[in-house]
């Protein structure tokens with residue numbers, strides 16, 4: 176876990192001091208809301224449907240117990256006792272009072288956290304694989320690179336007023352859990368033919384109104400050249416990105432309109448200059464950062480506690496099947512804690528739950544917690560022998576839902592319940608789906624299935640890359656839900672295809688039931704997941720299930 | 731009268747006072763404007779590609795870049811790029827620059843900022859001299875290996 180040095184600490188405190196002054200000026204009336212807006216946005220403070228919302232960065236999704244406890248403290252003291260984890264590894268507090276926000280920021284600074292660059296047209300919180308440093312399939316831990324990028328982008332003089340926001344994600348594993356191809360820049364850690372470490376740079380991905388899958392801008396970039404290269408990409412974007420239309424201002428549109436080769440040419444030309452000027456970060460600095468992410472000291476003492484418990488406890492077995500992933504150390508497992516109990520709000524975690532997660536992290540996971548873009552919490556380093564204990568503790572507070580990767584592990588944006596831009600509800604839809612399929616007892620039978628729901632075309636719920644995507648629209652004042660099929664958020668990224676006309680809210684569940692019953696009938700075997708069946712057979716059988724009336728007419 | 735901010739202070743326009751003048755980029759033709767190179771300034775719109783200026787960097791003394799809105803950050807990158815192209819003359823940011831953005835302009839390579847008088851009334855000198863304290867000791871300089879004790 177990266178620990179702030181004096182420089183980081185002073186930088187963050189200074190920002191809080193500045194913002195406290197700005198809030199005072201806003202409250203006494205010397206700043207209008209218009210003048211205050213860009214200032215509050217620089218500090219992660221949004222004005223939502225009902226209240227202000229403070230978005231706090233969790234750099235590359237990494238927390239320790241102290242940070243988690245502080246988030247719980249903030250939720251209790253200045254909010255309604257809970258927080259909401261987002262798809263970009265942030266936590267949002269939905270009910271702060273303006274006058275309290277500077278105190279909240281000070282409380283964050285006490286544990287080395289902040290809300291800087293979580294909004295505005297700048298480089299946002301850099302996200303990374305939530306299994307970083309633990310996954311068995313990892314080439315290299317992406318977090319030191321993510322931390323370098325955090326430092327580089329923080330308060331970068333050129334890039335605070337870009338055409339639009341800019342999101343970077345990084346993965347150190349060939350199995351992409353960080354959705355790198357749907358980011359403005361996606362970074363994959365790779366090795367070249369001489370086995371030297373470097374990066375593949377992907378550019379111009381993004382969801383939103385016009386979804387694009389990112390394209391490879393540079394196949395191999397030597398490790399030491401990353402910052403000058405990224406600086407060149409951003410400079411080209413800052414100078415050439417469109418500013419005439421907010422919906423065409425992301426880099427994906429520039430890449431699309433100018434063409435990948437043209438952009439590559441401009442980037443390489445600019446890169447020659449940035450590289451010449453940019454002495455690489457000193458080895459001391461890089462080493463210092465890397466040291467913070469050294470693997471913990473693993474405990475490899477033999478124990479059969481895990482195997483024995485698995486044999487006798489079917490509930491534990493079912494939890495392990497879905498919620499425990501393979502760790503690079505065979506004596507360990509990666510435990511994902513679902514924030515999505517059946518019928519709950521995806522991503523919402525109460526202060527009590529945060530404290531319990533903090534306790535478990537301290538006791539069983541080398542003091543580490545991660546927040547995933549799927550809005551779940553992760554204990555990355557749990558000794559297998561301890562997993563039964565962790566499971567029991569989670570069960571006691573309703574956090575042991577065994578549904579990771581299943582139908583109720585839904586990504587849903589805040590939608591109409593919080594968001595001023597929403598055209599439909601999204602959280603209640605997620606709740607209905609998870610409740611219904613739990614009643615049907617079909618969840619395990621259906622197996623891996625990624626449902627993602629957005630409450631408007633801005634696509635914060637990533638519906639384009641859901642195996643089943645649901646987009647809530649407003650049709651003449653009535654909610655209408657469009658279904659897309661076949662999306663994929665991983666290294667084999669695909670955008671879902673629209674299945675047909677949308678459904679009214681009350682028609683949606685029956686339609687999904689028909690769809691999934693059809694899947695169960697036509698899959699080759701129980702190992703063939705929904706996405707694979709879709710890829711094998713195409714949309715037709717699924718469309719027939721969704722729109723049976725039309726099938727009748729056609730017949 | 732616009733106000734020039736240099737080293738965190740409101741000052742008079744030294745470039746004009748010394749006999750300099752600014753000419754629109756598209757009207758810049760050295761034979762007709764009648765200014766000596768050391769007195770020639772050029773107004774460069776912020777949608778200009780910096781590469782297009784390569785030919786005149788040695789024949790002008792000053793470049794002025796407009797900020798049509800404080801949310802339009804192209805000027806920062808133009809300045810930075812011109813410095814990387816070894817332009818050593820005066821770089822001035824003109825227009826909608828907030829005191830809070832002053833450190834960004836200096837770090838991008840500008841020497842000074844020119845704001846309309848009425849804006850200077852709302853953002854008095856104290857705000858600019860305060861802001862200058864945030865220029866040094868930043869993340870980027872540390873990463874680029876600029877000298878740092880700790």
Ligand code: SF4
Nearest residue numbers: 588594597630631635
């Ligand atoms: S997708 Fe739309 S409704 Fe949902 S959070 Fe984003 S802007 Fe709001």
